[in-house]
Amino acid sequence: MSDTSLPARPQRIAFPPNWPVRIGFTALVLYVLYASTVLDITWARFLTGLEQGSRFLSRMFPPNIAADKLALLYTGMSESLQIAIIATAVGVLLSLPLGLAAARNLAPAPLAWASRGLIVAFRTFHPVIVAILFVKAVGFGALAGMLALVVASLGFLSKLVAEAVEEMSMRQVEAVRATGASFLAVVIMAVLPQVMARFIGFSAYQLDSNLRNSALVGLVGGGGIGATLFTAFQRFDYDFVLTIVLAIIGVVMVGEIVSGFMRRLFQ
Amino acid sequence: MTAISGPRQWHRFSLTERIMRSAFYLMALLAIVWSIRSIEIIPEFLYDAPQQTADLFARMWPIDWAWYPKVVHAALLETLHTATLGTVLAVLVASLVALLVARNITSSVVLNAIGRFILVATRSVHAMVWALFFVAVFGPGALAGTLAIAVHSIGFTGKFLSEAIEEAKSGPIEALTAAGAPPLAILLKGYWPQVKPAFLSIATFRWDINVRESAVLGLVGGGGLGMALDTAMSNLYWDQAGLVLFVIFAIVIAVEIVTAWIRGRII
Amino acid sequence: MEAATAGNPSATDRSSDRSLRIHHLRKEYRAGEPVLRDVSLTVEGRGLTAIIGPSGTGKSTLVRCINRLVEPTSGEILFRGQDLVRLSSRELRAARRRIGMIFQEYNLVERLSVIENVLCGRLGYVPVWRAWLRRFPTADVARAFELLDAVGLGDLATQRADQLSGGQRQRVGIARALMQEPDLLLADEPTSSLDPKTSVEIMELIARRASASGIPALVNIHNVELARRYADRIIGMSKGSIVFDGPPQTLEDSHLLAIYGGEGWLE
Numbered sequence: 001m002s003d004t005s006l007p008a009r010p011q012r013i014a015f016p017p018n019w020p021v022r023i024g025f026t027a028l029v030l031y032v033l034y035a036s037t038v039l040d041i042t043w044a045r046f047l048t049g050l051e052q053g054s055r056f057l058s059r060m061f062p063p064n065i066a067a068d069k070l071a072l073l074y075t076g077m078s079e080s081l082q083i084a085i086i087a088t089a090v091g092v093l094l095s096l097p098l099g100l101a102a103a104r105n106l107a108p109a110p111l112a113w114a115s116r117g118l119i120v121a122f123r124t125f126h127p128v129i130v131a132i133l134f135v136k137a138v139g140f141g142a143l144a145g146m147l148a149l150v151v152a153s154l155g156f157l158s159k160l161v162a163e164a165v166e167e168m169s170m171r172q173v174e175a176v177r178a179t180g181a182s183f184l185a186v187v188i189m190a191v192l193p194q195v196m197a198r199f200i201g202f203s204a205y206q207l208d209s210n211l212r213n214s215a216l217v218g219l220v221g222g223g224g225i226g227a228t229l230f231t232a233f234q235r236f237d238y239d240f241v242l243t244i245v246l247a248i249i250g251v252v253m254v255g256e257i258v259s260g261f262m263r264r265l266f267q
Numbered sequence: 268m269t270a271i272s273g274p275r276q277w278h279r280f281s282l283t284e285r286i287m288r289s290a291f292y293l294m295a296l297l298a299i300v301w302s303i304r305s306i307e308i309i310p311e312f313l314y315d316a317p318q319q320t321a322d323l324f325a326r327m328w329p330i331d332w333a334w335y336p337k338v339v340h341a342a343l344l345e346t347l348h349t350a351t352l353g354t355v356l357a358v359l360v361a362s363l364v365a366l367l368v369a370r371n372i373t374s375s376v377v378l379n380a381i382g383r384f385i386l387v388a389t390r391s392v393h394a395m396v397w398a399l400f401f402v403a404v405f406g407p408g409a410l411a412g413t414l415a416i417a418v419h420s421i422g423f424t425g426k427f428l429s430e431a432i433e434e435a436k437s438g439p440i441e442a443l444t445a446a447g448a449p450p451l452a453i454l455l456k457g458y459w460p461q462v463k464p465a466f467l468s469i470a471t472f473r474w475d476i477n478v479r480e481s482a483v484l485g486l487v488g489g490g491g492l493g494m495a496l497d498t499a500m501s502n503l504y505w506d507q508a509g510l511v512l513f514v515i516f517a518i519v520i521a522v523e524i525v526t527a528w529i530r531g532r533i534i
Numbered sequence: 535m536e537a538a539t540a541g542n543p544s545a546t547d548r549s550s551d552r553s554l555r556i557h558h559l560r561k562e563y564r565a566g567e568p569v570l571r572d573v574s575l576t577v578e579g580r581g582l583t584a585i586i587g588p589s590g591t592g593k594s595t596l597v598r599c600i601n602r603l604v605e606p607t608s609g610e611i612l613f614r615g616q617d618l619v620r621l622s623s624r625e626l627r628a629a630r631r632r633i634g635m636i637f638q639e640y641n642l643v644e645r646l647s648v649i650e651n652v653l654c655g656r657l658g659y660v661p662v663w664r665a666w667l668r669r670f671p672t673a674d675v676a677r678a679f680e681l682l683d684a685v686g687l688g689d690l691a692t693q694r695a696d697q698l699s700g701g702q703r704q705r706v707g708i709a710r711a712l713m714q715e716p717d718l719l720l721a722d723e724p725t726s727s728l729d730p731k732t733s734v735e736i737m738e739l740i741a742r743r744a745s746a747s748g749i750p751a752l753v754n755i756h757n758v759e760l761a762r763r764y765a766d767r768i769i770g771m772s773k774g775s776i777v778f779d780g781p782p783q784t785l786e787d788s789h790l791l792a793i794y795g796g797e798g799w800l801e
Contacts, residue, residue: 035348035352036352038344038345039410041352045410046405046410053404056404079306082305083302086306124520125512125515126480128395129512134316134320136323137319137322138315141308142308143308143309171639175635176654177603178601179635179710179714180633180714181631181657185657188666189654189657193644193645194643215393219395230399233399241400245392245396248396249387249391253387265288266288275676275679276672277679
């Protein structure tokens with residue numbers, strides 16, 4: 001038996017502990033516990049609430065479909081639909097020029113920065129806040145709701161248009177410019193083909209979003225089904241609340257089908 | 268006499284495509300016209316709107332900074348906690364639902380459909396409507412707000428997560444299955460590494476949006492900055508309202524910067 | 535336009551002067567580092583002129599200064615009675631439509647069909663609405679088909695540009711340039727992205743079509759053999775100045791050394 005033995009090999013760990021991730025994870029768990037305390041979210045409150053909640057749910061079933069309620073539902077939902085449709089149409093139309101104006105590779109720098117600033121301003125505030133401001137400014141009703149959703153649509157769509165334009169290939173644009181085409185022709189034949197597919201997707205999403213939000217702006221006075229919903233809550237008409245909520249879900253689902261169709265048709 | 272063929276024609280869209288596109292445009296136009304005619308907007312108010320809006324903003328200046336330490340700071344923290352806790356909760360639940368919905372994980376059509384319905388229902392009903400419900404059940408405050416945020420976020424997070432799972436490449440999964448790995452191991456080592464970047468991206472994106480959403484929940488009793496805003500506006504203290512709006516603006520920008528940093532570092 | 539009017543000799547001279555005259559052209563991308571040093575050159579109204587030289591020597595800049603895709607720092611470019619450098623944007627567009635350009639990377643609008651790309655050549659001549667609705671005049675569409683036949687792509691008119699091979703795309707690029715009925719053809723490294731066989735086909739096509747239309751072609755190329763084979767005149771550039779100018783037969787190895795520098799690459 002020989003005396004020589006292999007030199008000791010250093011320990012090689014196959015899966016070294018990933019400290020940043022472990023620390024991060026622990027921090028997250030600790031934070032959750034801390035925040036729950038700050039917010040006074042205790043298990044006891046939750047359980048009491050659950051009991052309350054089940055009593056609630058029983059009052060909601062079955063949904064109220066009395067004729068007069070359905071009439072209220074119809075008026076409210078129609079108004080919400082009208083708000084959503086007009087806001088989406090205006091938003092889609094205006095977001096193309098605004099998005100183009102905000103693209104740093106297409107628009108002159110001062111215009112691009114000003115447009116971006118405008119878009120940021122539109123996006124910062126929740127549509128509900130914007131709706132409240134418009135209600136204070138132009139009074140209760142559909143106008144405030146519609147303006148609020150136009151602002152929200154512009155904020156969302158223009159930003160995405162600007163990003164799509166900034167990511168496009170400038171070589172294609174250069175070639176079309178070299179043929180002597182005017183700016184508008186260059187946009188139509190070189191810019192739009194590159195961004196249109198994504199733009200259609202965004203517009204479809206925005207239609208959905210506006211349908212959802214149109215039900216909301218009524219909560220703060222912007223017209224539509226939101227006002228009906230709020231009143232129902234305040235009057236403890238919980239079975240009617242359920243009817244309204246189901247109607248909203250239904251409309252949103254139909255809206256998603258329509259926008260899916262729109263996407264397939266235009267892409 | 269044989270027909271003389273004229274110059275070669277070119278049409279961008281086939282006949283069926285043209286018919287369908289025209290049909291769509293027609294329907295869209297009808298919808299828009301119906302909306303414009305039915306909506307109750309007084310034209311004078313529409314023209315007056317810019318003036319009135321400017322007026323409102325003028326009343327918010329100068330901003331009442333002194334109110335910040337008294338009320339707004341605590342409200343800000345409450346909003347942040349609501350948003351973060353709500354997102355964490357939503358992500359946890361959404362992951363489970365996403366596993367239900369992903370067709371490559373759950374093959375039962377019934378379970379898929381149930382999962383899908385949960386996702387559609389939760390996201391169709393806006394966080395504010397959930398907040399109304401939870402305030403009625405748990406009383407006003409951050410608990411209602413957090414739950415509202417959590418439940419609403421399940422819809423989006425779950426949808427995007429399920430899409431990410433469905434896009435996972437089957438290669439590694441096949442390899443693991445062939446090696447005899449148990450289902451949990453396949454999930455952890457086969458799907459999770461592929462889904463992780465999308466998961467983090469969706470989670471941060473949702474957190475960003477939830478901060479915005481949490482800020483408004485207070486308007487219906489969900490705690491946080493929304494309640495401060497509601498108080499200020501009910502009392503017609505526009506300078507205080509301006510302060511809250513400014514704080515919302517600042518925190519939204521801050522969160523965007525943080526999310527952009529996270530994206531850069533971790534994703 | 536070409537009619538010689540007896541009472542207006544200068545108009546006759548100008549309109550029959552198809553040459554391109556460059557005087558003292560200078561271009562600095564960064565101050566003090568000229569890429570083009572005082573280049574003067576006259577391109578007569580017929581024939582293919584090839585510009586050869588190492589990368590970075592200003593060949594591409596020279597060609598792009600002519601239609602002002604790159605703005606010259608100083609100098610004159612006289613073409614058809616106008617100094618191209620001094621034109622306003624509207625006049626420049628009118629001038630550009632008379633100058634057809636072929637690009638190294640084809641620069642087609644990928645998402646548009648082949649025929650739409652060729653019709654881009656007419657954008658300088660038709661009103662914008664025709665571009666938007668894709669209702670180009672019948673004569674233009676017929677001519678587009680003819681050009682596609684002439685470049686050998688008659689069957690591919692409705693294919694999307696991104697489905698074509700490199701050689702096919704460049705043919706479309708040539709058709710697009712010819713669609714403008716230009717007075718001058720510019721080509722910026724038209725064969726650099728193509729394999730040797732296709733390169734020969736493309737150069738053949740450019741030379742043939744330019745000669746058939748009776749217009750001069752200015753081609754920037756780095757393949758000396760192709761230049762020798764198809765050019766009527768070769769211009770060699772080195773470090774921003776012209777160091778050789780003459781028919782291909784007179785291009786000797788010593789000249790090539792002067793142009794390209796270095797040893798041992800000439801065998």
